[in-house]
Amino acid sequence: MSLTAGETLNLRNARDVSRKELPVEALDLARWQFGITTVYHFMLVPLTIGLSTLVAIMQTAWVRTGNEKWLRLTKFYGKLLLINFALGVATGIVQEFQFGMNWSNYSRYVGDVFGAPLAMEALAAFFLESTFLGLWIFGWDRLSKKVHLATVWAFSIGSLMSAYFILAANSWMQHPVGAIYNEETGRAEMTDIWAVLTNNTTLVAFPHVIATAFLVAGTFVAGIGVWWMVKSVRANGDGPENTDASMYRTAARFGAVVMLIAGVGLLVTGDLQAKLMFKQQPIKMAAAEGLMNTEQPAAFSLLAIGNLAGNDPESVKHVLEIPGLTSYLATGDWDAPVTGINQLQEIYSERYGATTADGETIEYRPNLLVTYWSFRLMIGLAAFSAALALAILWVTRKKQVSGALWFKRLALVAIPMPFFASAFGWIFTEMGRQPFVVAPNPTGSDQILMMTMFGNSDSVSAGEVLTSMITFTVVYGVLGVFWFRLQKRYTSEGAPVIAPPPDDSDDEAGKPMSFAY
Amino acid sequence: MELATVWFILIAVLWTGYLVLEGFDFGVGMLMPVVGKNNTERRVALNTIGPVWDGNEVWLLTAGGATFAAFPEWYATMFSGFYLPLLLILVALIVRAVAIEYRAKINDPTWRKNWDRAIIITAWVPSILWGVAFANLVRGVPLDENHEFIGNFFTLLSPFALLGGAVTLLLFLTHGSIFLALKTDGIVRERAESLAKRFAPISLVVAAVWAIWAQLAYSEVVWTWVPLAIAAVGLALAWWFSLQGSFGKAFTANAVAIAGAVVLIFGSMFPDVMPASNDAANSLTVDNASSTDYTLTVMTWVACFLLPVILLYQGWTYWVFRKRISVKHIPEHNELTFSKD
Numbered sequence: 001m002s003l004t005a006g007e008t009l010n011l012r013n014a015r016d017v018s019r020k021e022l023p024v025e026a027l028d029l030a031r032w033q034f035g036i037t038t039v040y041h042f043m044l045v046p047l048t049i050g051l052s053t054l055v056a057i058m059q060t061a062w063v064r065t066g067n068e069k070w071l072r073l074t075k076f077y078g079k080l081l082l083i084n085f086a087l088g089v090a091t092g093i094v095q096e097f098q099f100g101m102n103w104s105n106y107s108r109y110v111g112d113v114f115g116a117p118l119a120m121e122a123l124a125a126f127f128l129e130s131t132f133l134g135l136w137i138f139g140w141d142r143l144s145k146k147v148h149l150a151t152v153w154a155f156s157i158g159s160l161m162s163a164y165f166i167l168a169a170n171s172w173m174q175h176p177v178g179a180i181y182n183e184e185t186g187r188a189e190m191t192d193i194w195a196v197l198t199n200n201t202t203l204v205a206f207p208h209v210i211a212t213a214f215l216v217a218g219t220f221v222a223g224i225g226v227w228w229m230v231k232s233v234r235a236n237g238d239g240p241e242n243t244d245a246s247m248y249r250t251a252a253r254f255g256a257v258v259m260l261i262a263g264v265g266l267l268v269t270g271d272l273q274a275k276l277m278f279k280q281q282p283i284k285m286a287a288a289e290g291l292m293n294t295e296q297p298a299a300f301s302l303l304a305i306g307n308l309a310g311n312d313p314e315s316v317k318h319v320l321e322i323p324g325l326t327s328y329l330a331t332g333d334w335d336a337p338v339t340g341i342n343q344l345q346e347i348y349s350e351r352y353g354a355t356t357a358d359g360e361t362i363e364y365r366p367n368l369l370v371t372y373w374s375f376r377l378m379i380g381l382a383a384f385s386a387a388l389a390l391a392i393l394w395v396t397r398k399k400q401v402s403g404a405l406w407f408k409r410l411a412l413v414a415i416p417m418p419f420f421a422s423a424f425g426w427i428f429t430e431m432g433r434q435p436f437v438v439a440p441n442p443t444g445s446d447q448i449l450m451m452t453m454f455g456n457s458d459s460v461s462a463g464e465v466l467t468s469m470i471t472f473t474v475v476y477g478v479l480g481v482f483w484f485r486l487q488k489r490y491t492s493e494g495a496p497v498i499a500p501p502p503d504d505s506d507d508e509a510g511k512p513m514s515f516a517y
Numbered sequence: 518m519e520l521a522t523v524w525f526i527l528i529a530v531l532w533t534g535y536l537v538l539e540g541f542d543f544g545v546g547m548l549m550p551v552v553g554k555n556n557t558e559r560r561v562a563l564n565t566i567g568p569v570w571d572g573n574e575v576w577l578l579t580a581g582g583a584t585f586a587a588f589p590e591w592y593a594t595m596f597s598g599f600y601l602p603l604l605l606i607l608v609a610l611i612v613r614a615v616a617i618e619y620r621a622k623i624n625d626p627t628w629r630k631n632w633d634r635a636i637i638i639t640a641w642v643p644s645i646l647w648g649v650a651f652a653n654l655v656r657g658v659p660l661d662e663n664h665e666f667i668g669n670f671f672t673l674l675s676p677f678a679l680l681g682g683a684v685t686l687l688l689f690l691t692h693g694s695i696f697l698a699l700k701t702d703g704i705v706r707e708r709a710e711s712l713a714k715r716f717a718p719i720s721l722v723v724a725a726v727w728a729i730w731a732q733l734a735y736s737e738v739v740w741t742w743v744p745l746a747i748a749a750v751g752l753a754l755a756w757w758f759s760l761q762g763s764f765g766k767a768f769t770a771n772a773v774a775i776a777g778a779v780v781l782i783f784g785s786m787f788p789d790v791m792p793a794s795n796d797a798a799n800s801l802t803v804d805n806a807s808s809t810d811y812t813l814t815v816m817t818w819v820a821c822f823l824l825p826v827i828l829l830y831q832g833w834t835y836w837v838f839r840k841r842i843s844v845k846h847i848p849e850h851n852e853l854t855f856s857k858d
Contacts, residue, residue: 082618083618083619083622085618086614086615086617086618086619087614087615089571089614090610090611090612090613090614090615091611093574093577093578093607093610093611094607094611096578096581096582096585097581097596097603097607099585099592099596100581100585100592100593100595100596100597101596101597101600101603101604102597104593104594104596104597104665105593107585107589107592107593107596108589108590108593110589111585111586111588111589111590111592111593111808112589112808112809112812113812114585115582115585115586115587115589115592115808115812116586116812116815116816118582118585118586119579119582119583119585119586119587119816119819120582120819121582122575122578122579122581122582122583123579123582123819123820123823123824123827124819124823126575126578126579127572127575127579127823127827127830127831128830130571130572130574130575131569131571131572131575131827131830131831131834132830133571134567134568134569134570134571134572134834135568135834135837137567137568138567138568138838139568139837142837142838143837187589189808189809189811189812190808190809190811190812190815191811193812193815457593457597457600458597458663458665459594459597459598459600459665459666459667460597460600464600464601467601467604468600468604471604471608472608475608475611475612479611479612479615482615482619485855486619486622486623489623489853489855490622490853493853509840510845510846511846512845512846512847512848512849513564513842513846513847513848514848515848516560516564516567516621516846516847516848517560517563517564517567517617517618517620517621
């Protein structure tokens with residue numbers, strides 16, 4: 001006997017609804033907590049991923065050329081990387097634990113599939129990252145130049161691998177593959193790990209997220225490079241004797257090249273991802289476009305007015321649009337029809353059930369205000385990086401340095417923008433998946449899906465979630481202040497001057513450590 | 518042997534790795550103000566774990582991830598059931614990571630003093646709470662027929678559980694002082710050596726009381742007397758070797774004792790992974806909490822391939838940083854303060 005999707009969904013609802021009278025509030029709080037802790041964590045992670053690789057490249061340049069400016073830049077940006085990594089790794093622990101703490105029903109349902117990439121992430125990536133970071137920080141005078149260089153690369157590769165595994169896990173929630181639904185155990189069960197790890201959603205999400213990480217880190221390196229170059233030129237002139245200015249110019253141009261490559265990568269992967277998402281979660285993409293009803297061809301909305309906040313599709317009016325662009329983004333054809341939110345609501349209702357077990361209509365439309373605007377902010381905020389990159393390449397062409405104040409200001413404004421763009425990208429993709437925590441795969445099993453409202457922990461009260469939400473928010477807030485003050489202080493200190501190597505006649509065993517806490 | 522049982526053992530191995538390694542990290546954190554009477558001496562203590570503490574903590578993340586992958590029901594029930602203790606542990610681990618990294622970033626006594634406090638408190642809290650959590654696993658907790666935890670925070674604070682907290686606390690204090698005796702030189706080493714000699718017997722007595730209580734009240738099998746005996750001999754030897762001044766051997770003995778305790782804990786639960794104290798029918802077992810054979814097979818391959826590699830490079834790290842640290846090895850602080858902001 002095989003159940004239809006609607007029956008499966010309702011079965012699960014029926015099982016849980018009886019115990020769901022109180023925890024509705026706990027559900028909302030658990031969602032807020034996940035949002036707060038995840039967005040915060042993922043403000044830090046792209047910088048770690050991108051900057052660890054860029055610092056590794058700088059150190060490689062030093063080892064290969066012997067040019068001291070690369071060593072100074074390695075140490076300078078390396079310190080900023082460490083300040084960031086500490087908070088990133090600390091807030092990452094919560095990520096792994098809160099699935100069980102706040103989302104135990106979700107964990108029971110997906111654990112057989114979802115747990116594997118998480119465990120692999122710890123085994124393959126976290127150990128590599130953490131162990132080799134320790135070796136890198138403390139190993140400057142203990143390891144040979146080349147082995148020490150290898151440790152920073154191992155750290156960087158670890159952080160990249162960690163992104164792959166966590167995106168494989170997330171992509172399974174966006175587009176479940178390689179699993180079947182087991183009626184007896186009432187959960188999704190893995191049938192093909194290879195399918196899970198090579199989910200096409202992962203294959204486009206990974207390069208997109210990595211490109212984001214390099215945009216964030218490239219902007220960070222370039223922005224700080226520009227800021228210091230301008231400062232140095234204004235203090236010591238733009239002559240060739242100002243080697244500091246020339247060093248920071250190198251950093252700025254290095255960052256700019258990274259930004260441009262990352263930018264192209266983001267466009268290409270973003271386009272691929274959008275085309276895939278139109279197939280895998282059409283309602284998310286229709287919401288991103290504010291496309292209420294099916295259109296042929298569908299225009300791309302630049303500005304929509306009306307009651308997006310009230311999720312009232314009838315009142316939404318588009319005031320600025322580019323004809324045919326949404327059709328093109330969805331399919332590659334400027335004239336293709338694109339299904340609207342209202343039609344998709346009907347299609348979803350028919351396929352996955354119109355009402356819950358207790359008779360409530362299921363709303364398949366995600367929050368329109370959030371999806372529509374977070375999508376636009378993701379794209380729009382990244383433009384600051386593009387502006388900075390082009391400005392750097394133009395202003396610093398032909399070995400020129402610049403002391404222009406506008407340049408310094410542009411750099412300061414641009415630095416935080418890709419962080420926010422990345423955060424809005426995640427808010428879009430996670431909020432756009434609602435009401436599902438595991439969105440159904442249109443070409444896969446209709447039985448593998450879970451609505452967010454059935455995912456949280458039955459045994460955890462609203463008061464407990466509230467306690468932990470407030471605790472994390474306060475702790476993260478306080479630590480965030482320290483993070484910012486240290487980043488600012490260490491940035492304003494500039495690249496360190498490299499001390500001459502210690503006298504060889506020194507007592508080797510009694511030599512102070514090159515780095516110590 | 519069934520794969521689910523293999524994974525039950527593997528998770529015990531991961532916890533052993535975590536408790537042996539981060540056990541001395543916590544011990545060093547707790548003892549930092551005792552072995553270090555001034556800033557430089559405290560830095561001697563802190564830098565013994567400096568290059569390795571972060572890698573040590575990954576054993577916890579791996580134990581958590583492996584529990585999720587191999588026993589989703591166990592992961593779900595345990596993490597939602599032990600909600601508030603886990604919250605405290607998480608906050609401690611978060612603040613601790615930042616405190617260790619940020620402490621020396623600014624040359625200001627107040628800044629350092631506050632991060633020192635953070636390092637100390639965030640070592641004490643998990644040292645106690647891990648023991649409380651494990652004692653509750655041994656004792657069992659009330660579960661309903663859907664395996665949901667139906668107790669509250671105070672259910673978790675039974676005398677047996679609190680004594681369990683004292684056990685991990687004392688084990689880690691002993692472990693940390695032995696580690697410091699092994700890794701430092703000069704005045705810090707002297708203090709650590711005398712602390713180790715004092716902690717080891719207390720840890721032996723308290724752990725023995727708890728373990729015998731656990732064995733008599735909660736273990737249904739006889740063979741768990743074996744790891745209990747091994748743990749007791751380990752602790753006794755740790756004391757003996759400390760008195761002899763052989764801290765390398767004392768460290769090994771104490772690590773064996775911690776491993777014995779983990780085997781006792783897991784052995785007394787088996788075949789349950791989370792016994793229900795109210796009704797044995799509601800217990801989570803190796804069978805009803807585990808993932809499918811397919812998932813377990815995949816994870817077994819991954820673990821068998823990666824764990825030896827991890828042990829190799831982590832071991833190498835300890836080799837690279839094998840030298841003792843003393844006051845003369847501690848460099849000057851950098852000049853950075855916030856006043857130039």
